[in-house]
Amino acid sequence: MIRDTTLAAKLWAVAIWAIVIFFVLNLFAMIGTVVTSSFATRWLGTWLPAGWTTRWYDSAWSEFQLGDVLLVTFQIVGAVVLISGILGVTAAYALARRDFMGKRLLVLLFLLPLLIPPITFGIPLATVLYQTGLAGTFWGVVAANLVPTVPFVILVMIPFIEQIDPKIEAAARVFGANTFKLFIHVLLPLLLPGILAALLLVLVRTIAMFELTFLVAGPTSQTLVVALYYAVFAAGVRAVQSIDAMAVIYMVTTLVWLIIALRFVNPTQIVTRAKQQPAH
């Protein structure tokens, strides 16, 4: 790497770091505002609240029925992770190992739901789900969330499967493993790190997936992020601190999984692994 040492270059570097620091500072201040407010007794027109309390968490928990919402959220997320894992890994295996007619078209088909923003395909999808009566139900929300997550798993897993030498599978067959044994004893252990990473990312994305859940969820199939949206949307009905307490609970549920996910993946992968595919 070539580092410039002229004055202009130094000023340029300082300016760039200033922007980065400004951005990060504002980001933390924004999150800090939410956290501070959730613990505030009263916070109006001052730098810091008048006093501190945890009672907003109690009231948020009961007012927004967060116990139920969290339960529903984890059931939906769990179903999405499981189903997208099964559908995604099997499809990725076929796509990684075989070349067949129409493969490129199929890959494009799996790419589109990741490139097209959810709100664009969410409206026609919601229309169909309402017509079939699935919308508003648990499985309707799961189905809608699977639309981007199945392709996501496929596209994360394809390169992962490709880098496993097919000769290892051939060797297992030579030594007498049938397809099932091959999968359990050879493929699964090799693929586990990749599957784990992909599914953790699916988990984080599904907890935070607002648009699709919002468009198809009914009162009993709301996830936390949708409940948060309705609370903010109806601001004024509840105390701000109560909404912020809910926001903190949402942040914690997301970040716990993000931290776990970051043990297995690089942060840039959350954005680039799936998105970079079209960029040959």
Added chain:
Amino acid sequence: MTIALSQFEEVRLDRVSRDFGALNALRDVSLTIKRREFIALLGPSGCGKSTTLNCIAGLLPVTGGAIWLDNSRVDTLRPEERGFGMVFQNYALFPHLNVRQNIGFGLKMRGVPKAEIDRKVDEALGLVRLHGQENKLPGQLSGGQQQRVAIARAIVIEPPLVLMDEPLSNLDAKLRLEMRAEIRRIHNELGATTIYVTHDQDEALSLADRIVVLRDGVVRQVGTPKELYEEPAHLDVADFMGFRNKLRGRVVANESDRIILDVEGAKISGVAREGLSLGSAAYAAIRPDDLEVGEPGSNTLAVKVDTMEYRGREFVGTAHTAGGLDLVFRSHHAVEPGANIHLRAADERVLVFADAIRGRN
């Protein structure tokens, strides 16, 4: 030849050091390179040879010492201000530019008029024998052709110094020999001054006017290929120059120009290359070629043959002594593995060095 390389008398490295944190990649490297010289920096990987080259090119700042081009100091200049030509290990050709644009890149950056760029690029294309390829992208060229483009791109800017970083390491064996000759031809035709980094002693011996052997960031020996080959100054240099047999022993006699070691009870006499005192540990270094199968006698080791490999003109054998010393030797006749034989070396062909650790700064 109108590619006229800038005139200067010498490049001087004056106690150049480079640290990476606590690691001293280079320590007090001093070296003077005369105009038109072909210098090879030779050493195992991690010895500091590429670091030296990158410091000269300006890609790495030095952390101590200075680099001089005659009377002007260059280590404080940015790489683009030094004007040295460099050939990179993986060529680093610009993949989006064709051959002509790649070669003309440096001239374009200097604001040379278009017509002159064309003329000089044509000339450089001729020098590296690449006419007819000028509109191809690097990806469409073979390894050897890419190598030629990289060389042309470095010399067309008429640099006082051409730096080459293991330029042949990505080529197959046959092409490597061919390009080796090409590099020397181009150096001679241009009257260039070249610093060439390699880990391959054959390359260094056949190309260079002088070789600088580096180890652990320190210059171990500077000399002509003949000097290095025949009179290595240290055990590690000898090792690099093909003295594959290193017999550890103790000095038992030290007479004028001959020194005698006790190696597992056998007396081995040789030429001392470093100062040695009686009773101290020392190594006798012998090339496989200089060991011959013979009768018991002076300067002989009794060994048991382990393997015998047919190599066309001769055999290469491995053997070990009763004390477990491994030896490599050559022989015109096959010897059965398992046979007990005697290996003899003429005492003027045996070089004796101090313990490997001593002599390092």
Added chain:
Amino acid sequence: MDALAPAPAATLHGPSLRQRFAARGFDAVTLLVVPAAIFSLLLFVYPFAFGFILSFTPKAGGDWLANYRRFFSDAFLYDTIAKTLWLAVPVTLLNLLLAVPIAFRVRLMRHQRLLTTILVLPITLGTVLVAEGLLNYLGPQGWFNRTLMTIGLISEPLKLVHNYWGVFASLVITGFPFTFLLTLSYVTGIDPALEQAGATLGASSWQRFRYIYLPLLMPGFAITFCLSFVQAFSVFPSAVLLGAPAGPTRVISIAAYQAAFEEYDYSMASAVAMIMGFVQLGIVVAVLASRGLFYRGPASGAKG
């Protein structure tokens, strides 16, 4: 057919079905792709096709183009395209212009992971949380205005929420990290030896950027622009929560949402969604078509 040996029935009729499929690459392993493909057809392709056709069968009757005619004749509706573009284009350009120099600087960092982890936060937290946070933070009593007033830059709080700038800020907070991480992956994909070669050939740092990095990175930048733009163009929750959803930030997704869930006119909603899709597609195609002008091969130095 060979006359000497009577051919079994299967060969008489040519290769078996299984063999014919195998010849085209279909075997048991290939079939593993079928569940996901069916799923994608049912939940992605079918709804899209359904919505497309539905958009031509207006709920209120009238001819097949009535929805589209209504959209483009009602300023309240067609203005949403301009309003969305007016948000999405400047934000995307700003994010890209910031991301490029920062990515070049961060590439030199040894511990990139801390910064990339911080930047992944707003992406993972999502737009709803960012909207909620900014509502307080950028509000008249929020820390942002307070700080500016304390250091004396302003005397009155700036109005930064429930208008254009609130949505703009939220799109920068979630969009910049996305753009930056994409850009960083492209920038670090370029062999540093190319820059070193440029330097030894006399190119200054600006020339190295202009003649080496920029041409190699243009295709990546084009894709980054497209993906960032599409994200910004589909802004929804923050436009409602942080913006003025009846006024300057009435973006196209709000129009689609209202048609579907307030007027229960799924036909009109589908039409708006299709228009949204086509505008996105149009910009993406325009940008990627100009990509054809750039070098598109590997950016890692040429080998072999």
